[in-house]
Amino acid sequence: MKRMADxxxxxxxxxxxxxxxxxxxxxxxxxxxxxxxxIGNMREVVTADAVYRALLDKGAxxxxxxxxxxxxxxRKVYPFLDESYAEHVGKPLSDVPCPCGKHQSYSEHYxxxxxxxxxxxxxxxxxxxADELYKQxxxxxxxxxxLVKRDEIAAILKNVSGKTPSDTWCPxxxxxSACGKINTTIVTGFDLDAETVDYTCSCANSGTVxxxxxxxxxxxxxxxxRWKALGVTVEPYGKDHASKGGSYDTGxxxxxxxxxxxxxxxxxxxxIMLGNEGAMSSSSGVVVSxxxxxxxxxxxxxxxxxxxxxxxxxxxxxxxxxxLNLVDEFERLHSIDSPGSYEKRILELSHAVGICHTDIxxxxxxxxxxxxxxxxxxxxxxxxxAGYDTTNERCIKELADNVGNWLEMYAPAFAKFSVxxxxxxxxxxxxxxxxxxxxxxxxxxxQRAEMSGEDYHNLVYSAKEQDSxxxxxxxxxxxxxxxxxxxxxxxxxxxxxxxxxxxxxxxxAGWFLSSLEKDFLVERFRKASExxx
RNA sequence: GGGCUCGUAGCUCAGUCAGGCAGAGCGUCUGGCUUUUAACCAGACGGCCUAGGGUUCAAAUCCCUACGAGCCCGCCA
Numbered sequence: 001m002k003r004m005a006d007x008x009x010x011x012x013x014x015x016x017x018x019x020x021x022x023x024x025x026x027x028x029x030x031x032x033x034x035x036x037x038x039i040g041n042m043r044e045v046v047t048a049d050a051v052y053r054a055l056l057d058k059g060a061x062x063x064x065x066x067x068x069x070x071x072x073x074x075r076k077v078y079p080f081l082d083e084s085y086a087e088h089v090g091k092p093l094s095d096v097p098c099p100c101g102k103h104q105s106y107s108e109h110y111x112x113x114x115x116x117x118x119x120x121x122x123x124x125x126x127x128x129x130a131d132e133l134y135k136q137x138x139x140x141x142x143x144x145x146x147l148v149k150r151d152e153i154a155a156i157l158k159n160v161s162g163k164t165p166s167d168t169w170c171p172x173x174x175x176x177s178a179c180g181k182i183n184t185t186i187v188t189g190f191d192l193d194a195e196t197v198d199y200t201c202s203c204a205n206s207g208t209v210x211x212x213x214x215x216x217x218x219x220x221x222x223x224x225x226r227w228k229a230l231g232v233t234v235e236p237y238g239k240d241h242a243s244k245g246g247s248y249d250t251g252x253x254x255x256x257x258x259x260x261x262x263x264x265x266x267x268x269x270x271x272i273m274l275g276n277e278g279a280m281s282s283s284s285g286v287v288v289s290x291x292x293x294x295x296x297x298x299x300x301x302x303x304x305x306x307x308x309x310x311x312x313x314x315x316x317x318x319x320x321x322x323x324l325n326l327v328d329e330f331e332r333l334h335s336i337d338s339p340g341s342y343e344k345r346i347l348e349l350s351h352a353v354g355i356c357h358t359d360i361x362x363x364x365x366x367x368x369x370x371x372x373x374x375x376x377x378x379x380x381x382x383x384x385x386a387g388y389d390t391t392n393e394r395c396i397k398e399l400a401d402n403v404g405n406w407l408e409m410y411a412p413a414f415a416k417f418s419v420x421x422x423x424x425x426x427x428x429x430x431x432x433x434x435x436x437x438x439x440x441x442x443x444x445x446x447q448r449a450e451m452s453g454e455d456y457h458n459l460v461y462s463a464k465e466q467d468s469x470x471x472x473x474x475x476x477x478x479x480x481x482x483x484x485x486x487x488x489x490x491x492x493x494x495x496x497x498x499x500x501x502x503x504x505x506x507x508x509a510g511w512f513l514s515s516l517e518k519d520f521l522v523e524r525f526r527k528a529s530e531x532x533x
Numbered sequence: 534g535g536g537c538u539c540g541u542a543g544c545u546c547a548g549u550c551a552g553g554c555a556g557a558g559c560g561u562c563u564g565g566c567u568u569u570u571a572a573c574c575a576g577a578c579g580g581c582c583u584a585g586g587g588u589u590c591a592a593a594u595c596c597c598u599a600c601g602a603g604c605c606c607g608c609c610a
Contacts (some may be wrong), residue, residue: 013550026562054588115562218608230581239605240606240609241610243536244535244536244606269610309546312539313546314538316545325558325559363571414571461568499564
């Protein structure tokens with residue numbers, strides 16, 4: 001049987017296969033910024049980054065590029081868009097106005113947060129924007145070849161995909177100078193020397209555009225053209241492109257027969273499923289954006305989500321309670337003293353940059369945060385008291401912020417507790433003994449000055465001692481001798497939680513009580529002891 | 534219809550490429566921490582590796598066939 005230590009990580013397996021073909025590689029990824037770039041999209045770049053790192057680790061000469069498909073047309077008015085976008089449907093994304101008005105274009109609006117997220121994830125590809133590549137003439141040679149070999153390409157598309165392109169089909173789509181749309185034009189001629197293309201548009205306009213930015217290749221030709229123009233040798237892509245007769249299949253043939261280039265090594269990856277709602281999709285609105293997730297967990301955990309699973313397996317992702325297990329698992333892995341080679345590799349590949357760590361488990365912070373009511377000063381005091389390392393306050397702040405966001409955005413109701421502003425109705429269930437305890441507890445607290453967590457704690461436990469002040473008070477209230485008081489501290493703690501939170505359990509009582517106002521506790525415990533339903 | 538992937542403990546999944554004792558985490562249960570928890574520590578329970586056939590000294594792993602699940606085949610990763 002194989003041990004974990006013997007398992008080779010999938011990224012290394014891919015890297016080895018790729019290296020068998022040569023030492024110099026370009027890993028490429030591409031995403032269309034047509035909407036919020038989500039966790040699902042993240043799989044593409046993390047997968048690529050893992051293979052890129054693996055190649056570098058093996059001494060290969062490797063590069064990593066990300067192409068934002070900013071020249072793709074806006075497909076439709078997505079549910080999250082204003083109706084006014086109807087007039088922009090068909091225009092390249094880089095020419096569509098920004099939804100918030102703060103960015104240069106529609107594509108930049110969605111690209112910017114994604115690029116920031118990449119940075120935080122420790123992913124640093126060379127970023128290209130498709131519209132700029134076209135305008136710089138990077139595609140021009142490919143456009144000429146494609147125009148000349150139009151019939152050959154049409155034949156490949158027909159044979160491989162089974163769909164016959166129409167008579168007016170052309171691998172190049174000009175952008176109409178009148179209406180600005182890219183999917184409404186028909187090519188009527190071209191001039192290789194002048195590097196221009198003639199067209200007519202359904203808006204009744206006609207004209208001539210430059211091959212350098214006047215339009216773009218249709219997707220199935222754009223992709224292989226890009227491979228050739230940039231020298232792509234490795235590319236991960238979603239399974240939509242991997243279908244029989246899909247764009248990878250046609251791309252392989254177009255690359256070879258039209259551009260004389262061998263298609264890159266394919267890495268097909270599966271979708272990330274969101275809870276029970278199915279695959280994530282920008283257009284259906286089933287989306288968890290990367291930016292949102294980065295508010296909630298450290299980037300390394302997000303990388304880990306993808307790194308630990310082979311690309312061809314689908315990933316179930318649920319940002320509510322199951323996310324805690326993911327974080328837990330990662331923290332556990334991270335704190336192993338002597339990790340095996342496989343664990344080590346997972347950690348290396350999950351590693352982002354500039355991330356700080358605390359020794360406070362995420363789950364514990366959930367309790368601390370709520371006990372402190374989100375107040376960072378209180379959080380720090382609790383953390384210190386709990387014996388954690390407090391030297392790196394910035395990291396603790398980061399963790400606390402993550403936890404706060406998670407509680408607000410994704411936490412299930414049962415994970416939350418709050419100090420009730422009025423006496424909870426659950427106080428009705430308190431026993432006589434519990435009421436006597438709360439009354440005595442309230443009285444003794446009111447007589448004392450400042451109390452530490454330990455003071456509170458010891459006071460509760462003093463109910464086990466017959467000669468304690470607390471036991472005496474309780475005995476008197478119940479009209480019995482102190483030797484007859486048999487208080488189980490568990491029951492007493494329940495009474496405390498019931499009175500304050502309206503539930504049977506809660507955070508460690510000592511520091512929890514010391515984090516609340518003493519006067520409030522005196523009043524609350526007294527009321528609870530007297531409560532009559 | 535064509536194609537891809539998956540099926541291993543109650544749950545989430547490693548392990549399958551390269552055959553060699555059936556694994557982890559979570560959950561559950563028990564005990565501990567003279568501190569109660571969704572914290573921490575120790576332990577236990579838990580399996581016809583979807584089914585059937587084949588290859589092999591040896592199969593969760595390789596091959597074939599079913600069945601089940603999900604997805605892709607409009608430029609949505």
